[in-house]
Amino acid sequence: MSGAMVIRAYETSDLDAVIAIFQSAIRGIASADYSPPQIAAWASVDRSAFAAQRASRPTWIASVGSMPAGFADLEPDGHIDMLYVDFAHRRRGVARALLKAVACEADRLGLDALVTEASITARPFFAAQGFRVVAPDTVSKNGQTFQRYRMRRDVVRPRRARDR
Numbered sequence: 001m002s003g004a005m006v007i008r009a010y011e012t013s014d015l016d017a018v019i020a021i022f023q024s025a026i027r028g029i030a031s032a033d034y035s036p037p038q039i040a041a042w043a044s045v046d047r048s049a050f051a052a053q054r055a056s057r058p059t060w061i062a063s064v065g066s067m068p069a070g071f072a073d074l075e076p077d078g079h080i081d082m083l084y085v086d087f088a089h090r091r092r093g094v095a096r097a098l099l100k101a102v103a104c105e106a107d108r109l110g111l112d113a114l115v116t117e118a119s120i121t122a123r124p125f126f127a128a129q130g131f132r133v134v135a136p137d138t139v140s141k142n143g144q145t146f147q148r149y150r151m152r153r154d155v156v157r158p159r160r161a162r163d164r
């Protein structure tokens with residue numbers, strides 16, 4: 001990885017870059033855990049729906065040497081819908097840095113917990129970041145069914161003096 005990593009807010013001009021990251025993460029990383037038909041179904045993107053989804057909630061971009069390398073989002077109830085890292089930038093702390101930004105925002109919003117439905121691929125990442133599995137889960141997309149896991153991490157705040 002060359003260049004410093006910066007976490008910044010998503011801009012509409014990032015749309016094609018985040019779609020490319022989404023597809024790279026699925027085809028290059030998640031393909032170890034899901035079948036080729038599942039990967040094709042998951043990676044298929046409706047560009048305008050994807051753009052609308054990004055506009056509907058905060059999304060963070062991790063850029064490395066000014067190139068987008070990963071992205072994550074946060075819905076108002078603490079749900080993380082998307083966390084994807086480009087194949088070329090995997091296992092270099094990009095997702096960890098994105099999750100830090102998401103957690104910071106969750107804290108600022110006064111949320112109690114972060115929740116997600118982690119893929120088989122993402123489960124070890126979330127577990128390493130302190131999330132626990134609440135229940136197994138399945139979802140269907142484009143005619144394919146996917147195993148995943150509902151996971152949760154409480155937002156921990158330092159206790160104030162008067163709470164002690």
Ligand SMILES: CC(C)(COP(=O)(O)OP(=O)(O)OC[C@H]1O[C@@H](n2cnc3c(N)ncnc32)[C@H](O)[C@@H]1OP(=O)(O)O)[C@@H](O)C(=O)NCCC(=O)NCCS
Pocket residue numbers: 025026029030070081082083084085086089090091092093094095096097116117118119121122124125126128129
């Ligand atoms: C899950 C994902 C976002 C992780 O991104 P990443 O930038 O590679 O993760 P990081 O480098 O920040 O990993 C931080 C730590 O998480 C753990 N971790 C991450 N990926 C792991 C894996 N495949 N197996 C075991 N542990 C893993 C490790 O403890 C890692 O620290 P280490 O590399 O020092 O050992 C990425 O693999 C991805 O995009 N996967 C495909 C798409 C996907 O499933 N997205 C989630 C949808 S719910």
